[in-house]
Each structure stands twice: as structure tokens, then as C-alpha cells.
Amino acid sequence: MGRILVADDHDSLRRGLARALTEAGHETVEAANGNAAIACLHEGHFDVVLSDLKMGGSDGIEVLRTAKALHPSTAVIVMTAFGSVNTAVEAMKSGAFDFVQKPFEIEEMEVKIEKALEMRRMANELDYLRHTQNDIYEFDRIIGSSEALGKVLAVVRKVAKSNTTVLVRGETGTGKELIAGAIHHNSLRAARNFVRVNCAALQENLLESELFGHEKGAFTGADKQRIGRFEQADGGTLFLDEVGDMSANTQAKILRVLQEHEFERLGGTRTLKVDVRLIAATNRNLAAMVAGGQFREDLYYRLNVVSVDMPPLRERKDDIPALADAFVRRFAGELKRRMNGIRPDALKMLLRYNWPGNIRELENAIERAVLLCEGQEIGVADLHLGETALAAADGGPTVVRIPPAGIPLEEIERCALVEALKVSNWVQKDAADLLSISPRVINYKMKTLKIEPPKSRRELAAQADANE
Numbered sequence: 027m028g029r030i031l032v033a034d035d036h037d038s039l040r041r042g043l044a045r046a047l048t049e050a051g052h053e054t055v056e057a058a059n060g061n062a063a064i065a066c067l068h069e070g071h072f073d074v075v076l077s078d079l080k081m082g083g084s085d086g087i088e089v090l091r092t093a094k095a096l097h098p099s100t101a102v103i104v105m106t107a108f109g110s111v112n113t114a115v116e117a118m119k120s121g122a123f124d125f126v127q128k129p130f131e132i133e134e135m136e137v138k139i140e141k142a143l144e145m146r147r148m149a150n151e152l153d154y155l156r157h158t159q160n161d162i163y164e165f166d167r168i169i170g171s172s173e174a175l176g177k178v179l180a181v182v183r184k185v186a187k188s189n190t191t192v193l194v195r196g197e198t199g200t201g202k203e204l205i206a207g208a209i210h211h212n213s214l215r216a217a218r219n220f221v222r223v224n225c226a227a228l229q230e231n232l233l234e235s236e237l238f239g240h241e242k243g244a245f246t247g248a249d250k251q252r253i254g255r256f257e258q259a260d261g262g263t264l265f266l267d268e269v270g271d272m273s274a275n276t277q278a279k280i281l282r283v284l285q286e287h288e289f290e291r292l293g294g295t296r297t298l299k300v301d302v303r304l305i306a307a308t309n310r311n312l313a314a315m316v317a318g319g320q321f322r323e324d325l326y327y328r329l330n331v332v333s334v335d336m337p338p339l340r341e342r343k344d345d346i347p348a349l350a351d352a353f354v355r356r357f358a359g360e361l362k363r364r365m366n367g368i369r370p371d372a373l374k375m376l377l378r379y380n381w382p383g384n385i386r387e388l389e390n391a392i393e394r395a396v397l398l399c400e401g402q403e404i405g406v407a408d409l410h411l412g413e414t415a416l417a418a419a420d421g422g423p424t425v426v427r428i429p430p431a432g433i434p435l436e437e438i439e440r441c442a443l444v445e446a447l448k449v450s451n452w453v454q455k456d457a458a459d460l461l462s463i464s465p466r467v468i469n470y471k472m473k474t475l476k477i478e479p480p481k482s483r484r485e486l487a488a489q490a491d492a493n494e
């Protein structure tokens with residue numbers, strides 16, 4: 027059943043049509059002329075629009091164009107007077123789904139509406155299929171047979187089928203997003219969307235529009251209607267990534283929807299109710315943040331129903347050979363290089379290293395090695411481990427030297443930040459990446475530690491950050 031707009035200035039025809047369609051189980055809205063129809067289209071979303079071609083106010087072609095511009099997936103069926111084939115052709119060229127000539131039997135219209143609704147369902151399905159085709163979240167993409175990973179996967183398999191909210195915790199690069207995706211794709215919601223929201227990147231002023239969507243004209247710059255993340259995830263899963271990096275304001279707003287399950291699009295009047303399953307992920311210690319007052323306790327308890335802890339790679343070194351091998355094969359394929367694998371001494375080095383950046387760091391190291399390696403096997407010299415990372419285990423180079431007289435930790439932090447910024451040409455985002463912190467955090471730390479770029483660099487960095 028669908029939501030249908032019936033636009034015709036012929037009162038009895040319009041009412042009769044609307045009544046019949048309502049009786050058939052559709053939700054119908056009537057518009058007595060073109061302008062009223064266009065106003066309705068701005069108000070909300072319709073699956074099908076039935077529009078007379080010749081009406082008072084704006085005519086049917088304008089209604090059709092507005093419908094296609096605002097909601098491209100809406101099917102428009104135009105009704106034409108007997109004999110006006112030319113206008114019907116014009117309507118089809120402008121994107122009408124179909125047309126009927128007046129007078130028509132209500133059954134004929136019902137068949138066309140059913141066809142339109144069916145097309146929409148198929149289009150949605152196709153969209154979804156395309157989405158899963160290049161899906162990166164399948165279980166069999168999760169490599170590793172270590173006990174630590176096995177424990178995680180056992181929990182994941184258990185919770186996947188339920189609707190339980192899951193909090194995935196773990197250091198950067200441990201595979202939190204991969205696991206979140208695997209939970210979705212093994213759930214009963216797998217046929218619907220998996221929608222990721224990067225909470226660290228949410229701008230407070232655009233937050234509502236991003237999450238809830240907006241109607242055209244809701245604010246300056248809102249030149250198109252936008253469907254928010256919650257709506258996109260309806261029936262599926264909403265993945266709140268980097269959930270520990272939200273401002274207090276953002277936390278409050280998110281909590282409100284999670285409690286009420288409903289919202290309006292900005293500038294819209296219809297209250298939308300959605301059914302989403304939540305998965306959240308963070309590399310922060312949320313419990314400590316709650317204790318320290320940086321994270322709302324009520325939100326924490328709402329998100330942390332079941333938690334999954336991703337073990338760092340150094341605690342599942344058994345998985346390194348299989349992971350490294352898979353990455354070699356993948357990058358050899360992508361970079362069109364013939365590779366036989368990794369030499370034993372190089373593998374030993376991979377096993378010895380402590381991987382502060384976890385699997386992502388391993389992935390990057392292998393990509394670089396495949397790219398730079400001269401022969402067909404990766405050797406020790408092709409691996410540049412830990413160049414940007416802190417102290418390696420087992421007597422690796424020490425990054426920080428403590429002077430005999432001691433030094434405040436804050437001073438070390440300051441040095442690290444300045445060094446990372448210099449290496450990154452004072453582009454904060456890049457420096458943040460080097461230090462595995464979010465741009466928000468580096469910005470905050472620069473303010474509190476009063477670190478300023480050298481004058482000549484300031485404009486350059488501002489420009490680069492603006493281009494991000």
C-alpha cells in the first residue's frame with residue numbers, strides 16, 4: 027500500500043478517485059489545483075502522484091516536474107483529456123511513469139498504481155543488491171583463527187539475530203567497523219540498509235539535517251529535500267561510529283531520538299517513526315569518560331547493552347600470518363604485481379612488532395611493501411614498521427627520552443604535537459591521523475597547550491583544512 031496524492035480540479039472525479047483508493051487501503055491526499063499539489067509535494071513524500079494535466083494554477087506538467095525534482099523515486103501518473111496525445115507524450119518525456127486517458131475505469135487506475143508501487147519495490151531491492159555486491163562486511167572477510175578473535179565472533183553470532191544494541195569497543199584499527207557490518211549482515215535486517223554515521227565528524231549546526239533530514243527550503247542552502255540517516259536506516263541498522271567523540275550538545279540530541287524513536291524532518295510537519303537497530307563503536311574508554319563527566323551516563327547505558335571488545339592485534343599475533351598473507355594477495359591483485367609472499371625473516375619482524383595501529387597499520391604496511399618491493403617476495407627492507415608509531419616492543423627504538431631531571435607529561439605531549447604538525451605541514455587533520463586522534467581532539471589540545479602555527483604557515487594550513 028502506498029501514499030498517494032490525487033491532484034485534479036474536477037471535484038467529483040478527484041473525491042471519487044481518492045475514496046476508492048482509500049478503500050483499497052492506500053493513504054490518499056487530495057489537491058484541488060496545481061499549486062495545492064505542489065504545496066503537498068513540498069510537505070511530504072508520496073509513492074505515487076496522480077495528476078490531471080490541465081488544471082487551474084500550475085498545470086500538471088509543473089506538478090510532474092516538481093515531484094521528480096523533489097523525490098525522484100515518486101511515480102507520477104498523468105490523467106489527460108481524451109484526444110490530447112501530444113501532451114501525454116510530453117509528460118512521458120518529462121519523466122511520468124504512465125498516463126491514462128479520461129474517462130477511465132477505477133480498476134484501470136488501480137492496476138497502474140500497483141505497477142508503479144511494484145516498480146518502486148524492485149528499484150529499492152536492486153539498490154540493496156548493488157549495495158551488498160561490493161559488500162565489505164561479510165563474515166568470511168573476517169580473517170583470523172586466534173582464540174581472542176574466536177571469542178568475539180562467538181558473541182557476534184549470538185547477538186546478530188536479535189535487535190539488541192551493541193557497543194563495539196577497541197583500539198583504532200582493530201576491526202570495529204568490520205564487526206558492526208558483520209552483525210548487520212547476519213541479522214534479520216540484512217535486506218535493509220546498514221547506515222554509518224561518523225559521530226566525530228558531525229557538525230553541530232548540521233547535525234539535525236544529517237540525522238533527521240530536511241525539506242527543501244527548511245533553511246538557507248537547503249535547495250533539495252534530504253533524507254536523514256535515521257530514515258535511511260529504517261528497518262535496518264544505524265551504526266554510530268566514534269561515538270566517544272561527540273560534544274555534550276550532540277550527545278543530548280542523539281539521546282532524545284533514541285528515547286523517543288520519532289522525529290520530524292527539519293522544516294517538515296510529518297512526524298516520522300523509524301525502526302532501527304543500533305550499533306555503536308568507539309576507541310575511547312566510555313566508562314572512564316562517564317566517570318570524568320565527558321560522556322552522559324544515560325546515553326552510555328542506552329548504548330552499552332551488549333559490548334564486544336575487539337582485542338588489539340598484539341594480543342592475537344597468531345592472526346598475523348594469515349592477515350598478512352591475505353593483504354599481500356589483495357594488494358598484489360590491486361596493484362597488478364606478481365607476488366609470492368613474505369620472506370621468513372620479514373614475517374618474523376611482523377610477528378615481533380607491537381602494532382599500535384592494529385590491523386589497519388598492518389594493512390598499510392603490506393600495501394606499501396607490495397608497492398615498493400623489487401622482487402616477488404617481501405623482505406625486511408621493504409617493511410618500514412613503526413615509523414610514525416610510539417616505542418616498539420622488545421627493545422625497539424625509544425621515541426621518548428626522559429631527562430634525568432624529569433619532565434612534565436604535558437611537555438612531552440606538546441613536543442609530540444608540534445612534531446606531528448611539522449611533519450604534516452601544519453595540516454591538523456593529517457597530524458591528527460599521525461597521532462591516531464580525531465581532528466577535534468588535536469584542535470582542542472592545540473588550544474589548551476597554546477600551540478600556534480608559525481605565521482607564514484597559518485594561511486596555508488587554514489586553506490588545506492578548508493579543502494578537506
Ligand SMILES: Nc1ncnc2c1ncn2[C@@H]1O[C@H](COP(=O)(O)OP(=O)(O)OP(=O)(O)O)[C@@H](O)[C@H]1O
Nearest residue numbers: 167168169197198199200201202203204309385386
Ligand atoms: N579480521 C580482519 N580480517 C580482515 N581485515 C580486517 C580484519 N579486521 C580489520 N580488518 C581491516 O582493517 C581495517 C581497519 O578495520 P576497521 O575500519 O573495521 O577498524 P576500526 O576499529 O573501525 O578502526 P578505527 O578505530 O580507526 O575506526 C579495515 O580495512 C578492515 O577491513
Ligand SMILES: [Mg+2]
Nearest residue numbers: 202203267307
Ligand atoms: Mg572505525
